[in-house]
Each structure stands twice: as C-alpha cells, then as structure tokens.
Amino acid sequence: MKMKTVFKITFITSLFTLLxxxxxxxxGVLGKNVYFGSENISFEIPKGxxxxxxxxxxxxxxxxxxxxEMRLASKILGKDSKLRYGxxxxxxxxxxxxxxxxxxxxxxxxxxxxITIPEGSRIIDIAGILMKEMQIxxxxxxxxxxxxxxxxxxxxxxxxxEGYLYPETYNFNHNAGAxxxxxxxxxxxxxxxxxxxxxxESSGFTEHEIITLASIIQGEVMVIDEIYHISAVYNNRLxxxxxxxxxPTVQYLFDTPKRLLYKDxxxxxxxxxxxxxxxxxxPVNNPSVKAVKAALQPADVPYIxxxxxxxxxxxxxxxxxxxxxxxxxxxxIRRQINR
Numbered sequence: 533m534k535m536k537t538v539f540k541i542t543f544i545t546s547l548f549t550l551l552x553x554x555x556x557x558x559x560g561v562l563g564k565n566v567y568f569g570s571e572n573i574s575f576e577i578p579k580g581x582x583x584x585x586x587x588x589x590x591x592x593x594x595x596x597x598x599x600x601e602m603r604l605a606s607k608i609l610g611k612d613s614k615l616r617y618g619x620x621x622x623x624x625x626x627x628x629x630x631x632x633x634x635x636x637x638x639x640x641x642x643x644x645x646x647i648t649i650p651e652g653s654r655i656i657d658i659a660g661i662l663m664k665e666m667q668i669x670x671x672x673x674x675x676x677x678x679x680x681x682x683x684x685x686x687x688x689x690x691x692x693x694e695g696y697l698y699p700e701t702y703n704f705n706h707n708a709g710a711x712x713x714x715x716x717x718x719x720x721x722x723x724x725x726x727x728x729x730x731x732x733e734s735s736g737f738t739e740h741e742i743i744t745l746a747s748i749i750q751g752e753v754m755v756i757d758e759i760y761h762i763s764a765v766y767n768n769r770l771x772x773x774x775x776x777x778x779x780p781t782v783q784y785l786f787d788t789p790k791r792l793l794y795k796d797x798x799x800x801x802x803x804x805x806x807x808x809x810x811x812x813x814x815p816v817n818n819p820s821v822k823a824v825k826a827a828l829q830p831a832d833v834p835y836i837x838x839x840x841x842x843x844x845x846x847x848x849x850x851x852x853x854x855x856x857x858x859x860x861x862x863x864x865i866r867r868q869i870n871r
Contacts (some may be wrong), residue, residue, distance in 0.1 A: 559576040559806055564630045566590075572623050577637075579617040586615060586637070593622075597630060601623045605630050610643040611638045619644040619703060642674025645706050648716075649699040656787060658697055658818070668710060688740070688804065690864060694720055695743045695815025699803035725822040731828045745770075746823040747815035748805075754844035761848055765838050774836065776805035785817035788794040 569573045577586055583606070587599045606612040614636050622636065635778030647665050649658055654821040655677045662668035676682065678692040688696055693714065704713060725739075732739050748766060753759045769776055781803050782792055790796075802813050806821070835848040838856035838863055847858035 548672075553757050564597075564601065565603075565628050566595050566633055567622075567624050567628050568596070569594050569624055572621060574619065574621050576619045577615075577617045580633065581615075581617060583612075583615075584845065597633070598661050601852040602634075606634050609634055611635075614638040615732075618706060619646070637832070644703050645846060646703050649697070649818070651699045651823070652747075652817045653697075654784070654817045655692065655694050657693050662710075662713065666704065666706065666708070666731060668713070673710045673713075677714060682711075682714070689738075689739065690812065690814040693718065693819055695740075695747050697818045698724060699818050699820055721818075728821075728824060728828060737827055741811055742824060742827050744811050744813075744815045746819040746827040747817045748776065748778045748780050748811075749782065749826055750819035750823040751817055752778070752838075753823070756822070758846060759826040759832060760829065760831035760845070761835060762838065763826040764833045766850065767827075767830040767834050768834065768836045770810070772836065773809060775807070775809050776811070778805045780816050781805040781812050784812075 551712065573593050577589055581589070583603050584599055587597060587602045590597060590602075590741055603612070609631065611634055613632075620637070622706040623859045637830055638735070645666055645788050647661065649661060653661070655674055659668070659670035659673040659677075662673055663670040677697065680691040683690055683693055686693070686696070697714065697717040700720065701739065702713075702716065702720075704716070708716075733741050735742060737745070745763075745766060749759060749763050752762050759811070766776055766778065779792055782797055782805075783789055784803050785796075785801055797804065800807065802808055805812060833848070837852065838846040839849075839855060841847055841858075842862055847855075847861070849855040849858060
C-alpha cells in the first residue's frame, strides 16, 4: 500500500474519531439531560466545596450526574474554577442539560446568604451583622435606616426606621444593597403584625406606640414566659400615669450595652423614661411579633414594679417596699459577682 493511501486512511480515521468524540462531548456529556423533575428545588453549596462535594449535593437533590461528567464538562467549558458557593434556586423549565447546569452554577444562579437578626437588635446592631456577613457598608446602612425621608416613604411616623426592621432569619441575595435589605425587613414586619391589626386599632394606642412599647418589653425580657408579666408592669404604669423607668430606654442612648449608673438615668433625653412620663418618641430596638402581642395582651396582674433576679428572671411587686427588698437581694448578688 502506498504511503499516500496510508496517510489518507489514517487522516480519515482520525477525523472520524475526533468528530465522534466531539459528538459524544456535545450530546453525551454537555447535552446530557441531568434532571428529570419538574419542581423548582433549592440547594446550598458550602464555601470551599470541590467537584466531588458539589456532585454529591446535586445528586442528593435529584440530579443524575457523575463526578467525572461534572469535572469534564466544567473543564471543557472553562468554568472548573468558577463554580460558586451559596444557596441556589433551580428552575428546571429553563435548564436541564449539563451545559446549562454548569452555566447556572457559575453565573446563572442566585448566590445568597442566610442572615439572622436577633430579636431586640437595634439599627446599629443590624449594621454590624450585615457588615460581618455580607460586607455591607455599616455606616451607609445606619445612615439609610436613619433617613427621615425614607421613614416618611414607608409611612413611619418617626425620624428613623428603628422598630420596623423585623428580626428573623433572612435569605438575602449576596449583592443586595442597604435599601433592598431594609425594604424586605419592613415588609416582613408589617406582614407579621397583620394578624394583630384589629387589636392595635382597638387598643387605644397607635401602631407606632404599640411597637415602641413592644421594643421596651423586648429589651427587658430574657425568659420568654415572663413577657406578659413584663408587659403588665409597663401597661399598669402607663394607666396610672407613672414614669416607666425602663432601662432599655436609657440604654438606647449608648452605642453598646452598659451597666447603668445614677448619672446615666439623669441624662436629659425624651428617651429617658426615668425623667419623662409616657412612652419615648419611638422604639428603642426592633421587636418580635411576640413582643407586639405581649404589648397588646398583658397578663391580668397588678404588678407595677420589677427588678432583675440575676438569673434572667425578675421579681415582680405591687408595692414599693417589696420592690426595695427585692432590689436589695439583687444588689447582694451583684456584689458577690463583682468580688
């Protein structure tokens, strides 16, 4: 056989082999259907996950793809180093083949992060959490949340959004800005208290006053089963025209919690309920719906005094003499701790 003929045969064989390989890659790998369901599914890929871990997570969620297929496809597409971590919401109507899945995992999905805002957090606390977890500019967040124009936009009768940024666990888009986050939190809060709308309207208080009262209750409660008794103390004081003398309203004057001194409760501020009667101008933190419910439904008890016991609970009293005796007990505990 002539050399020329051999060369032709070798060339044609190689060409068909390459074409066959290309067809297999295109249809057998990249074009392979890897999901046969019809429901939207969510899954989370932890930071630092490799191909093996990612493939395992996908298969646990109903995908049918091997580690080698994931590795080969992502390599061919030049995206093996671009697979992202985070929480993804997968819509099978849009993407079902492996090529689309790889694309989804690198740029088509929603990279999100779970953020927990504890009950009773203040604007300044929330800003710190968002800075740590999402690299949100904390100064910008505080400035935005204290923008009176934004408060007016949401029909909030105050100069800031304090009290209206609802505390719970959120799943935010990783690229969400301060205003997007604030909008979500305000709307969540309004949705949560919707069931209590009629109670608020018949309470004799405005919504803003109820949220303000709820924030004071939230600031005091450490053991949840006391929440209605704490509410009773403040509701009874309001009915009697007594000063609330609530520590959370004085704590609000400081950026971080501290042990209050006599000089602190003497600070002249409308938020200082040791000096001024009635409710302060606005909420002193962002309360939960449990605190709102407690503000509306105080326990049917005559207590007008309370003092900490040192274990998260309180002593409750109906007279000042009993209150002083209980306060003396706590002072002894505090001195022992200090020693």
